[in-house]
Amino acid sequence: MIHVDSATVRYGDRAALTDASLSVASGEFLCLVGRNGSGKTTLLRLLAGLLEPTAGTVRIGGHPAAHRQSRAVRGFLQAEPPLYEYLTVAEQLTLVAKLYGRAPAQVLDRLAGTALADRRHALVRELSLGMRKQLGLIAATVHDPALILLDEPTNALDATAVAALREAVERWHREGRLIVLCTHDLAWADGLADRLVVLSAGRVLHDVALDGETATAALRRLDPSGALTARGEGPTGLPTEESVEGPTGLPTEDKTAEAGTP
Numbered sequence: 001m002i003h004v005d006s007a008t009v010r011y012g013d014r015a016a017l018t019d020a021s022l023s024v025a026s027g028e029f030l031c032l033v034g035r036n037g038s039g040k041t042t043l044l045r046l047l048a049g050l051l052e053p054t055a056g057t058v059r060i061g062g063h064p065a066a067h068r069q070s071r072a073v074r075g076f077l078q079a080e081p082p083l084y085e086y087l088t089v090a091e092q093l094t095l096v097a098k099l100y101g102r103a104p105a106q107v108l109d110r111l112a113g114t115a116l117a118d119r120r121h122a123l124v125r126e127l128s129l130g131m132r133k134q135l136g137l138i139a140a141t142v143h144d145p146a147l148i149l150l151d152e153p154t155n156a157l158d159a160t161a162v163a164a165l166r167e168a169v170e171r172w173h174r175e176g177r178l179i180v181l182c183t184h185d186l187a188w189a190d191g192l193a194d195r196l197v198v199l200s201a202g203r204v205l206h207d208v209a210l211d212g213e214t215a216t217a218a219l220r221r222l223d224p225s226g227a228l229t230a231r232g233e234g235p236t237g238l239p240t241e242e243s244v245e246g247p248t249g250l251p252t253e254d255k256t257a258e259a260g261t262p
């Protein structure tokens with residue numbers, strides 16, 4: 001369903017993604033990991049059709065990623081969901097439901113059990129980040145897409161919301177939807193993911209089928225020092241790929257890619 005062929009994205013003279021190739025079939029659950037700035041969101045934005053590659057191609061179900069038909073089969077939960085600040089929760093979901101030809105009442109039913117259950121009439125601008133994420137997720141999946149892209153979905157969610165999200169993701173996986181999850185919280189996807197892709201400085205460094213191994217175990221095997229994901233670092237002062245100098249285990253070519261050298 002996903003075919004990324006030698007995709008490169010440049011911002012000015014900086015390469016955010018370099019010559020990335022990836023094919024993912026319907027029903028697969030792929031975890032995308034890498035340090036801050038390694039290109040995960042850039043890759044997701046390419047898959048979401050929000051960004052055109054500087055070189056190479058990105059196709060979803062045989063169509064260019066920005067094509068209408070690609071949009072119809074895809075849902076994208078962004079790290080900070082774009083929402084209309086001055087609409088209420090109910091108005092926001094009604095609008096999205098109508099855009100996708102769904103019955104608003106059925107979409108509003110999805111608020112049950114979330115932190116938004118009794119906040120239907122609150123303005124989006126009055127919601128907490130965790131609430132916005134939950135609203136963003138409902139909005140992104142209103143049309144029950146066959147491809148679901150999740151950028152740091154657990155970030156800012158409380159334990160109840162994380163458990164509910166895990167249940168939803170398990171159900172989507174059982175239903176055969178293709179899921180691409182970008183996360184710094186890999187253990188959360190253990191037992192679900194069947195493929196792991198590690199990005200380093202904009203390059204696909206590892207792309208492995210998990211074959212029953214957990215994503216966490218595979219990552220420890222591929223990257224025992226934790227250098228590729230900065231595992232073991234505290235939540236503050238997490239180094240980015242740009243800020244890292246010296247013997248971190250990053251291959252030399254990654255550093256040149258980060259500097260914008262092909």
Ligand SMILES: Nc1ncnc2c1ncn2[C@@H]1O[C@H](COP(=O)(O)OP(=O)(O)OP(=O)(O)O)[C@@H](O)[C@H]1O
Nearest residue numbers: 011014015016034035036037038039040041042043
């Ligand atoms: N709009 C932009 N303009 C210029 N540079 C950008 C832009 N967006 C991303 N970049 C750069 O592209 C590189 C990859 O960024 P990206 O957001 O894809 O990384 P990431 O792996 O998602 O990071 P994080 O884990 O921090 O979310 C970084 O060097 C970043 O500074």
